[in-house]
Amino acid sequence: MQKFPITAEGLARLEDELRLLKSEERPAIIRAIAEARAHGDLSENAEYHAARERQSFIEGRIAELEAIIPSSEVIDVSKMNGDQVRFGARVTIVDEETEKENTYRIVGQYEADMKTGSISISSPLAKALMGKRVGDSVEVPAPGGARAVEITSVRFA
Secondary structure (H helix, E strand, O other), X not given: OOOEEXXXXXXXXXXXXXXXXXXXXXXXXXXXXXXXXXXXXXXXXXXXXXXXXXXXXXXXXXHHHHHHHHHEEEOOHHHOOOOEOOOOOEEEEEEOOXXXXXXXXXXXXXXXXXXXXXXXXXXXXXXXHOOOEOOOEEEEOOOOOOEEEEEEEEEOO
């Protein structure tokens, strides 16, 4: 079985989501389906079809999480340090052309979330940064062509 790297926080979030889906979402959707059935003709019952679609999503997500969680390998980022980019690092980069600064945390594929600045270790940006150090200039593949960025900070916190 292939193991997937994940931070302790990322695993906790996945376990919380699974617990929520099983203990709250699943029972709620079962009640919603029963209520929609009570309204009569199911062939033209939009509430029933929407509830069944939601149930399908919930059951699919539960199955996905039940496969991911046991396959996760927790990496303890709190014991890491240094100036080299590795899994769990918070990396600050500056685009050498626009001088725009961004900070990203390199995490496992199942906990990546651009809204929080967390990028997957398998993303092109993370792959380009891995193993590099503060002060290094890195060519990062981008849709509009490669971009040069400089690593200004690497933190493990």
